[in-house]
Amino acid sequence: MNKTGRNRARNSFNLRQRLKWVGLALGLCSVSLVGRAAYVQLVNSDFYQRQGEARYLRELPINTSRGMITDRNGEPVAVSTPVASIWVNPQELMRAPDRIPELATALGMPLDELTSKLSQKADKEFMYLRRRINPDDAEKVVALKIPGVASQREFRRFYPQGEAMAHVLGFTNIDDRGQEGLELAFDEWLRGKAGAKRVIRNRKGDTVESDLLRAAEPGKDLTLSIDRRIQFLAFKELRNALIENKAAGGSMVIMDVATGEVLAMVNLPTYNPNSVGGAAPDTRRNRAVTDLVEPGSTMKPLTIASALQSGVVTKDTTVDTNPGYMAIGRYTIKDVPRNNGVLNVTGVITRSSNIGAAKIAAKMPDQVFYDHVHSFGYGSSPHSGFPGESAGVFPRPARWSGSSKTTMSYGYGLNVTPLQIATAYSALGNGGKLIAPTFVKGQRNEGKQIIDENVAREVVAMMETVVTQGGAKQAAVLGYHVAGKTGTARKAGPGGYERGHYNALFAGVVPASNPRFATVIVINDPQAGKYYGGLVSAPVFHNVMEGALRLMDVPPDDIDSWLVAQQSGKMGHAASSLPTPPPAEAVVAPDAAAEFDAALPTAHAPVPPAQGGTQ
Numbered sequence: 326m327n328k329t330g331r332n333r334a335r336n337s338f339n340l341r342q343r344l345k346w347v348g349l350a351l352g353l354c355s356v357s358l359v360g361r362a363a364y365v366q367l368v369n370s371d372f373y374q375r376q377g378e379a380r381y382l383r384e385l386p387i388n389t390s391r392g393m394i395t396d397r398n399g400e401p402v403a404v405s406t407p408v409a410s411i412w413v414n415p416q417e418l419m420r421a422p423d424r425i426p427e428l429a430t431a432l433g434m435p436l437d438e439l440t441s442k443l444s445q446k447a448d449k450e451f452m453y454l455r456r457r458i459n460p461d462d463a464e465k466v467v468a469l470k471i472p473g474v475a476s477q478r479e480f481r482r483f484y485p486q487g488e489a490m491a492h493v494l495g496f497t498n499i500d501d502r503g504q505e506g507l508e509l510a511f512d513e514w515l516r517g518k519a520g521a522k523r524v525i526r527n528r529k530g531d532t533v534e535s536d537l538l539r540a541a542e543p544g545k546d547l548t549l550s551i552d553r554r555i556q557f558l559a560f561k562e563l564r565n566a567l568i569e570n571k572a573a574g575g576s577m578v579i580m581d582v583a584t585g586e587v588l589a590m591v592n593l594p595t596y597n598p599n600s601v602g603g604a605a606p607d608t609r610r611n612r613a614v615t616d617l618v619e620p621g622s623t624m625k626p627l628t629i630a631s632a633l634q635s636g637v638v639t640k641d642t643t644v645d646t647n648p649g650y651m652a653i654g655r656y657t658i659k660d661v662p663r664n665n666g667v668l669n670v671t672g673v674i675t676r677s678s679n680i681g682a683a684k685i686a687a688k689m690p691d692q693v694f695y696d697h698v699h700s701f702g703y704g705s706s707p708h709s710g711f712p713g714e715s716a717g718v719f720p721r722p723a724r725w726s727g728s729s730k731t732t733m734s735y736g737y738g739l740n741v742t743p744l745q746i747a748t749a750y751s752a753l754g755n756g757g758k759l760i761a762p763t764f765v766k767g768q769r770n771e772g773k774q775i776i777d778e779n780v781a782r783e784v785v786a787m788m789e790t791v792v793t794q795g796g797a798k799q800a801a802v803l804g805y806h807v808a809g810k811t812g813t814a815r816k817a818g819p820g821g822y823e824r825g826h827y828n829a830l831f832a833g834v835v836p837a838s839n840p841r842f843a844t845v846i847v848i849n850d851p852q853a854g855k856y857y858g859g860l861v862s863a864p865v866f867h868n869v870m871e872g873a874l875r876l877m878d879v880p881p882d883d884i885d886s887w888l889v890a891q892q893s894g895k896m897g898h899a900a901s902s903l904p905t906p907p908p909a910e911a912v913v914a915p916d917a918a919a920e921f922d923a924a925l926p927t928a929h930a931p932v933p934p935a936q937g938g939t940q
Contacts, residue, residue, distance in 0.1 A: 397552050405482055410463070424472065479501070493507060494506050507549070555589045556589040559869050562865050563591050566862070571853040577589065579747075579869070580748070582840045583841070591613075615713050621812030621830055622812040623746055623830050624734070624812070629674060654727050659679065677811070683735065699719060746845045754843050756782070789806055792809055803887060807836075809831055811857065814828045827856040
């Protein structure tokens with residue numbers, strides 16, 4: 326074979342070899358591609374399915390309305406109104422930067438502010454632009470068809486009663502979650518459960534298909550024990566009293582004696598729950614359940630009830646309060662403004678005698694006194710279910726000093742909330758049966774008999790004399806027997822009890838023959854010249870109870886006074902109006918012991934100032 330033939334054979338051989346290798350390479354690539362396709366579609370299909378769906382498929386929440394809150398008569402006091410929120414997918418919008426100025430104008434937002442927010446969230450797929458705006462305004466923004474911009478339906482809470490019920494209801498945050506008050510206490514009940522839907526969107530962001538995944542469950546409605554009419558009346562009268570007496574604040578609680586239902590609860594200062602942002606945190610506190618006060622002489626009926634129940638006295642037992650002061654170790658307590666001489670137990674209440682209360686308390690062993698007072702709820706939670714309610718401070722006997730029981734007997738050395746005082750007086754009005762307070766209509770908490778029914782009735786009868794003969798005449802309501810007790814407690818400060826600063830209290834039940842309401846008024850630091858409970862707080866009781874008894878159709882139990890007023894032609898509101906009291910400086914003040922230091926010798930620190938006098 327010549328040279329040319331050998332070259333041709335070599336070339337033929339090399340071509341076949343090359344074709345073989347090429348074919349092998351192509352075969353391996355084909356196998357690899359088939360294997361990869363099998364892996365993607367069969368083995369790891371879920372991952373790629375999710376990645377693909379993420380480009381066009383979204384699962385969106387379906388917001389649901391919060392349950393409505395009504396008062397006991399079905400009147401709405403908290404409702405949810407539909408609003409809209411504008412949101413954006415920053416990744417989509419950043420691909421159309423020329424539309425950003427148009428969006429800023431539509432939202433009423435500075436362009437640099439919007440650009441800054443978008444830059445910060447450029448790697449995200451969701452960002453709120455405006456929350457809780459008018460649905461019509463949101464529709465106008467969405468109609469601009471700006472890439473990535475959409476709206477979603479939400480709900481905003483509205484409180485028709487505004488400031489009057491702010492502390493009871495509380496408020497919700499921007500996500501419609503309860504933050505304070507009953508909105509927080511019953512948040513799970515009111516909130517409901519959001520639904521969900523799956524939507525398919527095209528490349529422009531428009532929804533082309535939607536599937537319901539889970540239906541939304543609206544929140545449940547809540548019916549309160551509160552009567553909005555009585556609530557507003559209490560709010561108005563308390564506000565007037567604070568203005569008239571130049572007081573720093575005040576609280577009022579009205580309870581249904583037989584059921585424990587809270588019919589009204591008011592605090593001042595207050596805030597607007599429809600615009601919480603500008604309210605100081607201090608104004609949002611429900612002082613009636615969180616703030617502590619020394620009960621002052623409103624404690625004396627409980628001291629007497631404890632003594633009657635333990636059998637150490639009867640209503641006819643006499644107590645010698647001569648000579649108007651009494652030494653307790655190195656301290657001296659006083660009755661002010663005069664020596665009351667020999668009193669029976671009823672007279673101790675009528676005259677609001679500190680010495681009488683102290684001597685009666687001394688007849689009881691420490692543990693017996695503590696147990697009876699504690700059974701009224703002092704020193705323990707009221708169990709109303711209200712967030713942040715305080716148990717108060719009522720030390721056990723092991724922590725008492727030599728004068729502790731003495732000062733406690735007339736309302737110093739222990740701390741309670743207005744709600745606790747109202748609960749205790751409800752027990753007196755309810756025949757000695759203590760029922761935990763409730764804010765829900767129809768929720769009946771089980772009652773506990775803490776004192777005999779006869780004892781409770783005797784104490785209520787004693788408290789009637791405070792209104793008819795003592796220092797609470799301005800609490801009287803025409804046509805009704807009123808039983809109550811005033812208190813004037815000097816306020817404690819960092820350096821001890823402060824001169825010129827008091828809490829003025831009145832607590833009472835009406836009608837006394839068959840009590841329906843138990844009411845407590847606490848007015849903080851009145852500075853207009855009057856500061857006694859009988860002059861500052863008792864008139865508020867009169868004004869509110871006069872309206873509440875009429876609103877609730879409570880029949881009179883003092884027909885005689887009603888007939889006298891009718892015969893004199895003074896029926897109506899004028900018939901129950903009280904004579905204008907003389908100037909404060911001319912009054913022989915009830916509970917006036919708050920004016921005086923109660924300690925002798927002066928070289929030693931005083932016990933809490935004596936409180937009492939003619940009330």
